[in-house]
Amino acid sequence: MFLSSSFEDNFNQRAPIGIFDSGVGGLTVLRQVYRQLPNESIIYFGDTARLPYGIRSQAEILQFVGEILTWMEQQRVKLVIMACNTSSALALEKVRVEFSVPILGTILPGAKAAVACGKRIGVIATPATAKSNAFRHAIHEIDPNVQVWQVGCPEFVPLIEQNRIHDPYTAEVARSYLEPLLEQDIDTLVYGCTHYPHLAPVLRSLLPNGVKLVDPAVHVVVACAQELDLLGLKNTHSPTPTRFAVSGCPQQFASTSVQWLGCVPKVEVVDFASAVSHLWCD
Numbered sequence: 001m002f003l004s005s006s007f008e009d010n011f012n013q014r015a016p017i018g019i020f021d022s023g024v025g026g027l028t029v030l031r032q033v034y035r036q037l038p039n040e041s042i043i044y045f046g047d048t049a050r051l052p053y054g055i056r057s058q059a060e061i062l063q064f065v066g067e068i069l070t071w072m073e074q075q076r077v078k079l080v081i082m083a084c085n086t087s088s089a090l091a092l093e094k095v096r097v098e099f100s101v102p103i104l105g106t107i108l109p110g111a112k113a114a115v116a117c118g119k120r121i122g123v124i125a126t127p128a129t130a131k132s133n134a135f136r137h138a139i140h141e142i143d144p145n146v147q148v149w150q151v152g153c154p155e156f157v158p159l160i161e162q163n164r165i166h167d168p169y170t171a172e173v174a175r176s177y178l179e180p181l182l183e184q185d186i187d188t189l190v191y192g193c194t195h196y197p198h199l200a201p202v203l204r205s206l207l208p209n210g211v212k213l214v215d216p217a218v219h220v221v222v223a224c225a226q227e228l229d230l231l232g233l234k235n236t237h238s239p240t241p242t243r244f245a246v247s248g249c250p251q252q253f254a255s256t257s258v259q260w261l262g263c264v265p266k267v268e269v270v271d272f273a274s275a276v277s278h279l280w281c282d
């Protein structure tokens with residue numbers, strides 16, 4: 001009895017954390033896991049055949065997230081981080097009751113951090129996240145006196161996935177998205193999409209010095225560390241190498257992500273029925 005329960009504890013602690021996003025955005029969360037939880041093993045999934053998520057309906061997001069979580073459970077992960085604000089805004093509450101694995105989203109940790117920073121908060125997000133008002137609701141639950149402005153930024157994710165971060169056109173687009181927020185004299189800006197911290201140098205150069213930037217990736221990983229402690233699931237052993245998987249073209253993902261990972265990742269393909277993966281490899 002004692003032996004088998006201790007074996008099971010060890011197995012659970014050593015089990016990987018699942019992290020998923022539509023593409024390379026979740027790497028901003030992965031980077032935080034490497035910093036804050038260096039002993040954890042990770043399985044990273046990017047649903048690249050079906051991105052961008054930010055222009056999808058809630059029904060589509062629920063279907064995709066359901067498929068990904070089913071796959072994650074098959075990989076025997078001990079916890080999942082939805083490293084995607086769009087999924088967190090549109091699907092987290094619903095899937096949490098359907099799946100037994102603990103699932104963390106980015107909205108609440110991001111909202112808490114924003115409220116701790118300022119009183120005039122701007123949120124840049126995908127159109128679906130902005131339309132859902134998820135950040136506004138979460139912030140007002142904590143402090144109804146804080147003012148919140150949200151801007152949907154449809155062009156950012158395609159530009160980042162196409163590796164056009166340093167393209168002057170990207171800076172032009174960023175300027176137009178920030179303009180209505182700067183007109184409101186915001187004191188805090190939330191990256192309401194996990195892709196956007198990849199644009200940090202561009203965005204920083206367009207913001208007045210006093211505006212604080214909030215990256216929910218930092219705070220969802222703080223919440224993850226607390227959850228693992230609470231569940232007794234923190235890994236005290238050495239981690240295994242990160243496994244990367246995508247639904248689209250593995251070479252495309254590898255070549256875009258190398259700049260953030262510092263090495264070319266080996267990338268597996270997961271074939272979901274409705275994913276049209278050939279689009280990205282042609």
Ligand SMILES: N[C@H](CCC(=O)O)C(=O)O
Nearest residue numbers: 022025053054085086194
């Ligand atoms: N990075 C994701 C998804 C972006 C997209 O695919 O549109 C998010 O935080 O919302």
